[in-house]
Amino acid sequence: MSAGRTRRVLLWLAATDATFTRGRLQGREVLVGKCIHCNRRQTIACDGEPLSRATIEHIIPRNHGGRDTVDNLAIACAACNIGKGHRLDLRAFSDPTLQRVIATLQERRRERRREPPEWLDLPPWPGEQEEGESEATGDVGEPASTGAQTATSRSGRRGRGRGARKKDR
Numbered sequence: 001m002s003a004g005r006t007r008r009v010l011l012w013l014a015a016t017d018a019t020f021t022r023g024r025l026q027g028r029e030v031l032v033g034k035c036i037h038c039n040r041r042q043t044i045a046c047d048g049e050p051l052s053r054a055t056i057e058h059i060i061p062r063n064h065g066g067r068d069t070v071d072n073l074a075i076a077c078a079a080c081n082i083g084k085g086h087r088l089d090l091r092a093f094s095d096p097t098l099q100r101v102i103a104t105l106q107e108r109r110r111e112r113r114r115e116p117p118e119w120l121d122l123p124p125w126p127g128e129q130e131e132g133e134s135e136a137t138g139d140v141g142e143p144a145s146t147g148a149q150t151a152t153s154r155s156g157r158r159g160r161g162r163g164a165r166k167k168d169r
């Protein structure tokens with residue numbers, strides 16, 4: 001996932017999670033909420049930049065076919081996300097422990113689910129993108145009206161950090 005895409009997904013996940021409330025941190029407007037696992041505080045700037053160690057958690061793991069959808073994703077702190085990945089994701093899908101954790105997280109995500117708040121200027125959901133998919137066919141959910149963004153996303157995909165980052169400035 002590119003940095004821009006990650007930010008947009010994080011912003012969407014905070015926007016659709018009722019534990020995230022509007023706050024301020026060092027003069028910036030932020031969303032402050034809870035890790036889906038441990039409830040530790042997570043802070044996301046209103047442009048999606050994670051100001052804590054917030055990461056994107058796949059509730060059904062990617063290696064088991066979990067998709068990049070609003071329902072299958074949640075915000076988790078890095079420690080929880082990595083811990084779950086190591087302990088659980090490589091088990092067989094039928095593993096009872098893995099199944100129980102998935103069910104718990106799905107329920108929690110449902111309970112926390114809300115419509116994005118009106119005050120938040122939320123860009124469109126970035127849509128689904130397979131990791132390692134070389135040539136995007138334009139079905140990534142970009143609305144047709146944002147053709148101007150094509151150059152940006154193309155350089156972001158090609159540039160391995162350095163080139164893309166410099167262009168941001």
Ligand SMILES: [Zn+2]
Pocket residue numbers: 035036037038039040076077078079080081
């Ligand atoms: Zn956590």
